[in-house]
Amino acid sequence: MSTTPTTTPATTPVTPAPTSALNLSRTTATAARVLRQLRHDPRTIALMILIPCVMLLLLRYVFDGSPRTFDSIGASLLGIFPLITMFLVTSIATLRERTSGTLERLLALPLGKGDLIAGYALAFGTLAIIQSALATGLAVWFLGLDVTGSPWLLLLVALLDALLGTALGLFVSAFAASEFQAVQFMPAVIFPQLLLCGLFTPRDNMHPVLEAISDVLPMSYAVDGMNEVLRHTDMTAAFVRDALIVAGCALLVLALGAATLRRRTA
Numbered sequence: 001m002s003t004t005p006t007t008t009p010a011t012t013p014v015t016p017a018p019t020s021a022l023n024l025s026r027t028t029a030t031a032a033r034v035l036r037q038l039r040h041d042p043r044t045i046a047l048m049i050l051i052p053c054v055m056l057l058l059l060r061y062v063f064d065g066s067p068r069t070f071d072s073i074g075a076s077l078l079g080i081f082p083l084i085t086m087f088l089v090t091s092i093a094t095l096r097e098r099t100s101g102t103l104e105r106l107l108a109l110p111l112g113k114g115d116l117i118a119g120y121a122l123a124f125g126t127l128a129i130i131q132s133a134l135a136t137g138l139a140v141w142f143l144g145l146d147v148t149g150s151p152w153l154l155l156l157v158a159l160l161d162a163l164l165g166t167a168l169g170l171f172v173s174a175f176a177a178s179e180f181q182a183v184q185f186m187p188a189v190i191f192p193q194l195l196l197c198g199l200f201t202p203r204d205n206m207h208p209v210l211e212a213i214s215d216v217l218p219m220s221y222a223v224d225g226m227n228e229v230l231r232h233t234d235m236t237a238a239f240v241r242d243a244l245i246v247a248g249c250a251l252l253v254l255a256l257g258a259a260t261l262r263r264r265t266a
Contacts, residue, residue, distance in 0.1 A: 023115055030119025035126065038093075048089050048127050052081035052135040060143040071146045075226040076199050078139050079158050082131055083165035083219065084190055090124050090169025091182040098173065117258040120170055121163070128162030149229035153239065157225045160246045164218055167253035174260040193219035198227075218249035 038045060059077060063070040136155040139145040147154060168189060176182040196206070196214040203214045214220045225242035232239070 026115040027118045027122060030116055031122035031126070034120055034123035038123070038127070044089055044093065045127070048085055048124075049131045049134060051085050052078075052131060053138050055081050056135060056139050056143060067144070067146075070143075071230075073199065074139055074143070074145045075147060075154060075230045076197075076223045078135060078145075078154060079161040079222045079226050080194065080197070080199070080219065082128065082135060082158055082162035083168075083222065084186075085131070086124065086128055086162045086165030087169045087172075087190060088183070088186060090120075090166045091173045091176070091185065092169075092179050093124075094120060094170055094173040095176050095179055095182045099178070113258045117170060117254055121166055121254055124166040124169075125163055128166060129159060132158040132162050147230050148233050149231075149235070153229045153235060154226065157222060157229070157243060157246070160243060160250065161219075161222045164222070164246055164250040164253070167250045167257065171253050171257040171260065174257065193217045196220065197223045199223055218246055221245040221249075 056074065056078065059074065060070050132155055136151060136158055140147065140151045140154065172185045172189060173182060176185060192213075196203070196210055196217055197219040198214070203211050203220060206214065221242040225239055225246065228236050228239040228242065
């Protein structure tokens with residue numbers, strides 16, 4: 001009598017269940033980890049928090065003989081300096097995580113990409129709040145920046161600019177292979193916005209092509225929002241529009257950063 005051989009069914013590898021796009025506990029845990037690492041890097045913390053204050057202080061005494069000039073451009077630079085410093089520090093710090101293999105190990109865990117990006121944004125955003133508060137307080141109450149509107153609105157725009165710089169830094173870090181390349185993105189990403197934002201000349205005085213380009217750059221609306229506070233006592237509809245555009249651009253860039261977040265090895 002013949003017997004039918006028993007076959008053992010092939011085992012299929014178990015794929016971990018996909019994590020949700022965003023989870024509060026995982027996001028806060030990621031943010032706490034980043035903040036613990038930054039605590040051991042005092043130079044980075046000093047760069048993020050103190051450099052905008054030092055630049056504003058230097059600018060005030062550059063125009064010591066013409067305080068009205070400081071009043072006219074100080075508010076704009078109050079938003080631009082935090083954006084630049086947060087972009088630079090965030091892009092380099094995130095790239096270190098990539099090149100050291102930390103992100104590689106984290107992506108192997110049941111951790112959503114949205115959790116990682118939101119965690120980094122929350123950690124650096126916490127420092128951005130401190131940075132923006134110190135810079136705004138220094139400019140308004142110690143350097144005598146004369147603004148018509150509320151200093152709290154200046155703080156709001158400065159904070160949104162710092163968060164935008166954080167988002168841009170997280171995004172471009174995906175395209176850099178070294179810290180040197182991360183720094184090289186500054187001329188490509190920040191400098192055109194700096195030239196076209198209306199700081200040096202009103203945007204409607206530019207060539208029509210450049211004016212059209214400036215209309216899609218978020219720094220233009222950051223400067224416009226600061227100028228609204230500089231000239232009006234109350235919150236205007238234009239200010240609300242500018243603030244919402246800057247905030248929307250930050251969220252969009254964070255979403256793009258999550259989309260480009262990937263493991264470097266299979």
